[in-house]
Amino acid sequence: MAKQIGPHFITGTYHNLCFYEMQGRYFVRMKSSLSRKRVKTDPKFAVTMAYAGLLGKASKIASAFYRTLPKEQKIKGFYKQLTGKAMQWLKEGYDAAQVTLLLRDYCTPEAAVRKQEIVHRPPIAASYAFADAVIAGILSGYEEEPGTCLSTKMCCAPP
Numbered sequence: 001m002a003k004q005i006g007p008h009f010i011t012g013t014y015h016n017l018c019f020y021e022m023q024g025r026y027f028v029r030m031k032s033s034l035s036r037k038r039v040k041t042d043p044k045f046a047v048t049m050a051y052a053g054l055l056g057k058a059s060k061i062a063s064a065f066y067r068t069l070p071k072e073q074k075i076k077g078f079y080k081q082l083t084g085k086a087m088q089w090l091k092e093g094y095d096a097a098q099v100t101l102l103l104r105d106y107c108t109p110e111a112a113v114r115k116q117e118i119v120h121r122p123p124i125a126a127s128y129a130f131a132d133a134v135i136a137g138i139l140s141g142y143e144e145e146p147g148t149c150l151s152t153k154m155c156c157a158p159p
Contacts, residue, residue, distance in 0.1 A: 001027045058086035061096055065103045073107065082106075 004010070004026035010019045016031045039045045062082040066074065085106055089099045 001029050004028055054090050055083075055087055057096070058090055058099075059083050061090075061099050062086045062103065065100055069107065 004019065009021070009026040011021055011026075012019055013031060017028055018031050019026070019028050021027075040049065062079060062085075066079050066082055082103055086099050086103060089102050094102065
């Protein structure tokens with residue numbers, strides 16, 4: 001990312017260059033080839049969209065929980081921390097109600113008493129089947145070449 005210098009700074013897009021301001025400083029970069037439509041519809045971004053959906057769910061859970069907190073507990077950055085914890089627990093297979101209980105325990109000193117309320121639900125086999133299907137779909141577009149790792153497309157030295 002290149003810095004803009006001079007007495008006048010610009011923001012916006014001109015040809016293939018994107019001019020922008022970040023934290024009071026001005027920069028320029030190449031325009032991205034990605035579009036919203038491509039990311040949402042291209043099978044190559046299926047995993048990205050799955051995680052985006054999970055993050056949306058985690059954000060809604062954390063937001064509802066954050067609104068119930070007393071003013072003293074609402075500090076800068078704490079909502080983001082709650083969202084991160086909710087995302088972590090959703091990935092581990094907890095449902096929304098369990099995540100809400102876990103967030104409550106995460107924020108209060110009486111956590112040891114309420115630990116008994118939370119029942120861990122291990123990830124179900126269907127979620128593994130979905131993940132396997134997504135990965136198979138992603139990798140199906142590649143043809144394996146000798147000396148190439150399919151997962152990373154990096155050349156591997158034959159043994």
